[in-house]
Amino acid sequence: MAVKRTGLGKGLDSLIPDNKPAAKAKKLEETPGQEYVMLNVNKIEPNRDQPRKYFNEDSIIELTESIKQNGVIFPIMVNRKDDYYQIVAGERRWRASKAAGLKEIPAVIKELSDLETLQYAIIENIQREDLNPIEEARAYKQLIEEHDLKQDEVAERLSKSRTTITNAMRLLKLDERVQQMIIDDMLTTGHARALLALDDGEQQYILANRIFDEKLSVRDIEKIVKELKNPKKVKEKKKEVNALVYQDLEVKMQEVLGTKVKVASKGKGKGKIEIEYYSEEELEHMFDMIVSLRRGE
Numbered sequence: 001m002a003v004k005r006t007g008l009g010k011g012l013d014s015l016i017p018d019n020k021p022a023a024k025a026k027k028l029e030e031t032p033g034q035e036y037v038m039l040n041v042n043k044i045e046p047n048r049d050q051p052r053k054y055f056n057e058d059s060i061i062e063l064t065e066s067i068k069q070n071g072v073i074f075p076i077m078v079n080r081k082d083d084y085y086q087i088v089a090g091e092r093r094w095r096a097s098k099a100a101g102l103k104e105i106p107a108v109i110k111e112l113s114d115l116e117t118l119q120y121a122i123i124e125n126i127q128r129e130d131l132n133p134i135e136e137a138r139a140y141k142q143l144i145e146e147h148d149l150k151q152d153e154v155a156e157r158l159s160k161s162r163t164t165i166t167n168a169m170r171l172l173k174l175d176e177r178v179q180q181m182i183i184d185d186m187l188t189t190g191h192a193r194a195l196l197a198l199d200d201g202e203q204q205y206i207l208a209n210r211i212f213d214e215k216l217s218v219r220d221i222e223k224i225v226k227e228l229k230n231p232k233k234v235k236e237k238k239k240e241v242n243a244l245v246y247q248d249l250e251v252k253m254q255e256v257l258g259t260k261v262k263v264a265s266k267g268k269g270k271g272k273i274e275i276e277y278y279s280e281e282e283l284e285h286m287f288d289m290i291v292s293l294r295r296g297e
Contacts, residue, residue, distance in 0.1 A: 036075040038104040041097055044078060044085045047121065063096035072097055075106035079117050088112065088120045115147045119157055133189050134179050137168045167193070175201035178208045186212045194221040203228060257286055 076090025087094055088110060097105045112120065122131075122139045131139065143154050151169075155162040171179065171192055178195060181187045191211050195204045207224060210216060216224075246263045253261040257275060259282065265271040277283040 036106045036108045039078070039085060039107045039109075041094065041102060041105050044076075044087060044094055044105070044107070046091050046094075047079075047086050047088065047117065060092065060096055060099065063092065064099040067093075067096050067100040067102065072102070072105055075108050077108045077110060077120065079110055079112050085109065086117070088117050115143075118143060118147070123158060132183050132185075133168065133171055133192070134183050137171045140165050140169050141172060170196055175204045175208075177201075177205045181208055181212065188218075190218045191216075191221055194218050194225060197222075197225045198228065257289065259286070 072093055074090070074093070076093050077088040078085035079088050080086075085107065090107075094105060110116075110120075118139070122136075122143070140151075140154055143149050143157075144151065149157075151162055151165050154160075155165045158165075171182065171189070173196060174182075174192060178187070178192065178201075182189070182192055187208055191208075195207060198204050198207070207221065207228075210224075211221060246265060250261050250263050253263075253273075253275075259278075260276040262274040263271060264274065275286065277286060
């Protein structure tokens with residue numbers, strides 16, 4: 001296999017040590033860089049634990065056309081297995097190379113543990129901003145659960161803050177349908193974090209659809225969530241408004257009848273009106289007024 005070198009820089013290599021040479025290949029150039037070899041594309045397979053699960057078909061088509069014109073500029077990274085090579089970083093380039101009809105692809109060969117392989121893949125995708133928020137969160141969770149790491153250790157290995165790891169993983173508490181909406185770019189992470197205040201998955205999903213349909217802002221969502229979590233306060237506010245309306249009616253009726261009037265609500269639009277009188281003559285006077293009002297006089 002022909003061996004070449006390319007100026008990839010330290011980047012990912014500086015974060016995970018190269019355990020030992022994976023291929024005895026002759027160097028063609030002595031310039032500083034990363035050694036790579038040309039591998040048969042059919043001897044390479046994707047990593048089933050690759051954190052990136054969704055590939056934009058349009059971008060793959062664009063990359064395929066670019067590779068047809070210019071070739072593969074940056075080698076992919078693979079892990080040596082028994083009888084094949086497993087992709088660590090660069091699955092998109094490998095897919096596009098196959099679509100472009102290439103028989104071989106430049107690759108940097110590593111010998112990594114499962115933990116190092118996953119770590120490499122996460123770092124590469126994060127650096128390229130290829131992971132959506134849910135893929136990133138699931139990758140952190142995978143590191144913690146499958147490799148018995150703590151959040152602090154994940155943060156240190158990936159050069160992230162612990163807060164970043166924690167906030168990312170909180171998105172996995174959302175209803176799965178809402179998570180899919182984030183993956184499909186129908187919701188922003190800001191909207192998603194506002195929905196986390198709701199414990200009920202159905203409420204999350206209903207409100208998520210309102211966000212998409214009504215183009216609601218994050219502030220709108222925070223307000224709606226607050227009302228959903230504190231329905232009593234909303235009812236109390238409505239009672240206060242109704243009380244003011246009743247008070248206004250009492251004043252107006254007192255002005256017409258010339259005596260004290262009290263309006264009492266029983267709810268559901270029902271209630272009673274109390275009119276005070278202080279003599280039989282006053283009662284007869286109010287009666288005549290009511291009758292005349294009814295007759296329209």
